[in-house]
Amino acid sequence: MAFLKFILVTILVIYFIRLVAPFLFRFLLGMFLKKKMRNGTFFYTNMNQQRQYQDQQQRSNGRAQGNNIKIDYIPEQPERRDFNGGEYVDYEEVK
Template sequence: MIKFIFTTLLIIFFIRMVAPPLFRWLLGMFIRKKMRNGSFFYTNMHQQQRQQQEQQSQNGRAKGDVSIDYIPERPERKSFKGGEYVDYEEVK
């Protein structure tokens, strides 16, 4: 029982005291590395532009154009003659 309590307290201590600074340090290292390489902002912006240009060249049309390949036939609707009426009682 004492071993369980000690282990639980040790895990709680780790989560409250050690994990936040450790994650902050790791995130800082990741961002510094990306900033040093110049790929933190640059990669995503130009990658999206490149994908749009590739899509335009593959489709052979500009962005926003609409083409409809198939229009299904609509079945004729029977005119609605009415439905069942249900009696109701108003509650006050």
């Protein structure tokens, strides 16, 4: 009798969790997103951390921002005029 009661209670608890969990999850997720949007950290958390790290690295190197730009010269390639077409290849249509 105790085993049957245990199974019945377990089934009821699982059914209750299945009905309540989606609503509870949506509520908690909504609260989390509202908090992040209010603080302004939802989209820019990692970007701010990266910018702070880069600023710290530049200060430790003693360089001003923008002095680490390097431009390589790439000469223009002349157009190839020695291509006379290719070989003719027979083909068959496959249906």
